Amino acid sequence: MTYITDPRYGDADQSIIIATVNGKRSRIPAVRGNADFEALIADGVLIAPFVPPAPTAVDVRAECARRMRLAFRARDDVHLAQIIANGVADATELSDLRQARMVAQLNGDPNPPPDWTPGQAAEAAYLQSAKKLKDAFRAASNAMETSPPIDYADDKYWPELP
Secondary structure (H helix, E strand, O other): OOOOOEEEOOOOOOOOOEEEEOHHHHEEEOOOHHHHHHHHHHOOOEEOOOOOOOOHHHHHHEEEHHHHHHHOOOOOHHHHHHHHHHHHHHHHHHHHHHHHHHHHHHHHHHOOOOOOOHHHHHHHHHHHHHHHHHHHHHHHHHHOOOOOOOOOOOOHHHOOOO
């Protein structure tokens, strides 16, 4: 005789039942024709609902990465990393240009390098706003990682996209 105790749906689709079968934790396909499933139905056993696992820091980080990929129009995580690295390199280059001009002026150079062009100034403003958005995503993720709320993917926890 088969003894089945503690049945609970193992997924949101109710396609698998997790139960103890003859003292051993088992996965029972919830399909007609499966003897264990048929026994549960025949006995009128109440199957407990699926309870999703609590979210983890890994889940929160994945949601952060998903949102950053959308914000920066990245194809995947590798592309996102490349976009960020390129932004850092571009910002460094612009900073170096500005710093060279300031040093030349402080040293009394009569012909200092030119200041940023309007295009470079616009690029610097864009890079600064992109960094602020990236930092806001990471701050939101960091704030949730130690104790993720069940609804961590809700927009209320994340920065708005510009």
